[in-house]
């Protein structure tokens with residue numbers, strides 16, 4: 001089979017851009033996140049401001065949400081997910097109160 005006769009996937013282009021890119025090492029060893037995707041890092045001041053803004057917006061949009069926790073990897077500080085706590089007594093905008 002010709003070497004051209006093969007599927008070209010995302011990895012192909014990653015490798016093309018960076019010959020040292022190793023298809024085996026696709027995830028971080030600490031939190032198993034795709035190593036070449038864009039992540040927010042909680043220890044990066046700019047990223048943290050974006051995270052704060054996201055939470056501010058989220059709390060604004062979801063009135064029953066009491067708090068939002070940005071969960072990050074303790075080793076590399078990648079933001080992994082947000083967890084939220086709900087509260088029955090959470091603030092409800094006046095126009096929604098009965």
Ligand SMILES: [Zn+2]
Nearest residue numbers: 030031073076
């Ligand atoms: Zn990590």
